[in-house]
Amino acid sequence: MADQRSGEDLVSEYLGQNRQLAQWVETQRSYNETSKQWVARREFILRNMEAFPSVQPGVPSTCLDRLLSLSMVWANQVFMGCSYPPAVMEKIQHMGEGIVVEDAPIFKSANSELSRGKRGAADESDAESLLKKAKTGPNEVVARATRPQKMAPPPQAPAEHQPFFNRLYKAVAWKLVSAGGFGPNLDHFEILRSCVESCKQTLTCVFVPLKDIAGLPASRTQKEGHVCEIRCHTVYLGTGYGRDEAAARAMASKEALKVFQGCKVTVKICRRRFKGRDVEDLLLLDEQPRSQGFPPALSYPFQDEQGESDT
Incomplete structure (x- = not known):
C-alpha cells in the first residue's frame, strides 16, 4: 500500500x-x-x-x-x-490474497515434525549414517505425509456447540409462535435463516442432483431433481428433496425445523453413511426415538481429503 x-x-x-x-x-x-x-x-x-x-x-x-x-x-x-x-x-x-493477519498461528503436522527431527539427527551423524537415512528415512516420511488423514468431530464438540443451539432453539420457538405455529404454509427456510443469523451464524446448504446419488432404488434413479443438506456451525440439521434447488432447500429447512418441535435440542455425535462408508458426524437431535437411520451425508466437514471415500 x-x-x-x-x-x-x-x-x-x-x-x-x-x-x-x-x-x-x-x-x-x-x-x-x-x-x-x-x-x-x-x-x-x-x-x-x-x-x-x-x-x-x-x-x-x-x-x-x-x-x-x-x-x-x-x-x-x-x-x-x-x-x-x-x-x-x-x-x-x-x-484472501492481500489480507495480512498479524501473528497468524502456524500449524504443524506430526509428519512435518517427524521430518524435521530426522533432518536434525542426520546433521549430527557421520557420513555413513547420513547416507543410510537418505536412502530410507525420507521415503518413509513422504509415504506417511501423502496418505489421506481421516478426521472426525472432536469428542468435546457437542458440549462446545450446545450453548449456541440452545440459543437457536429459543429463537426458533419465538419465531414460530409469532408465525402462528409450525405448519406447511410457512417459509421454512426464511424462518430458519433469520433465526440462525440472529444468533450470529450462517447456514450452509449443499446441493446434489438426484441423478448423481448412487445407491437409489431403480424407480428413483431416473427422476429429475436435487437433494439439499443443511448445516449450521458444521452441525447437520436436515435433508430434503425437490424438483430444483429452491424446492430441495425448502424441504430440508422444513425437516430441520421439525427437530425444534420438542422440549429441547441436543448436539450429538452419530454414525452416518458418507460416500459408501460409515463416519462420525455432528447432528442436532430432538427427544423423539428413531426407528431408522439418518439420511446419507452429502458433505463432511471433518475430513481433510475425501479421496478414500470414492474408492
Whole structure:
C-alpha cells in the first residue's frame, strides 16, 4: 500500500464512510469470534463483495450465504488450521490474497515434525549414517505425509456447540409462535435463516442432483431433481428433496425445523453413511426415538481429503 496503512486501517476508514454497510457487516460476526478473527474475516467479506454483485447488505440471498460461508471457511483455515478439498483451498486462498493477519498461528503436522527431527539427527551423524537415512528415512516420511488423514468431530464438540443451539432453539420457538405455529404454509427456510443469523451464524446448504446419488432404488434413479443438506456451525440439521434447488432447500429447512418441535435440542455425535462408508458426524437431535437411520451425508466437514471415500 502506497500510504503504508494496514488493511485494518483502510477497512475502518471505508466503513466510517459507509455507516449503513458498517452496521450490517457487524451483524455477521459470530458469537465465538475473537476481535482479531472478526477483523480479518470482516476484511475478507468486504474485499470479496464485488465478486458477488447480487449481494446487497441486509437482503437475504444464496450469493450472500455463499460469501459468508466462504469467509468462515477461510477463517477456519487461517486461525484453526482446518483443511478442505483442494478446489476449496485454492478458492479461499485466492479470495484472501492481500489480507495480512498479524501473528497468524502456524500449524504443524506430526509428519512435518517427524521430518524435521530426522533432518536434525542426520546433521549430527557421520557420513555413513547420513547416507543410510537418505536412502530410507525420507521415503518413509513422504509415504506417511501423502496418505489421506481421516478426521472426525472432536469428542468435546457437542458440549462446545450446545450453548449456541440452545440459543437457536429459543429463537426458533419465538419465531414460530409469532408465525402462528409450525405448519406447511410457512417459509421454512426464511424462518430458519433469520433465526440462525440472529444468533450470529450462517447456514450452509449443499446441493446434489438426484441423478448423481448412487445407491437409489431403480424407480428413483431416473427422476429429475436435487437433494439439499443443511448445516449450521458444521452441525447437520436436515435433508430434503425437490424438483430444483429452491424446492430441495425448502424441504430440508422444513425437516430441520421439525427437530425444534420438542422440549429441547441436543448436539450429538452419530454414525452416518458418507460416500459408501460409515463416519462420525455432528447432528442436532430432538427427544423423539428413531426407528431408522439418518439420511446419507452429502458433505463432511471433518475430513481433510475425501479421496478414500470414492474408492
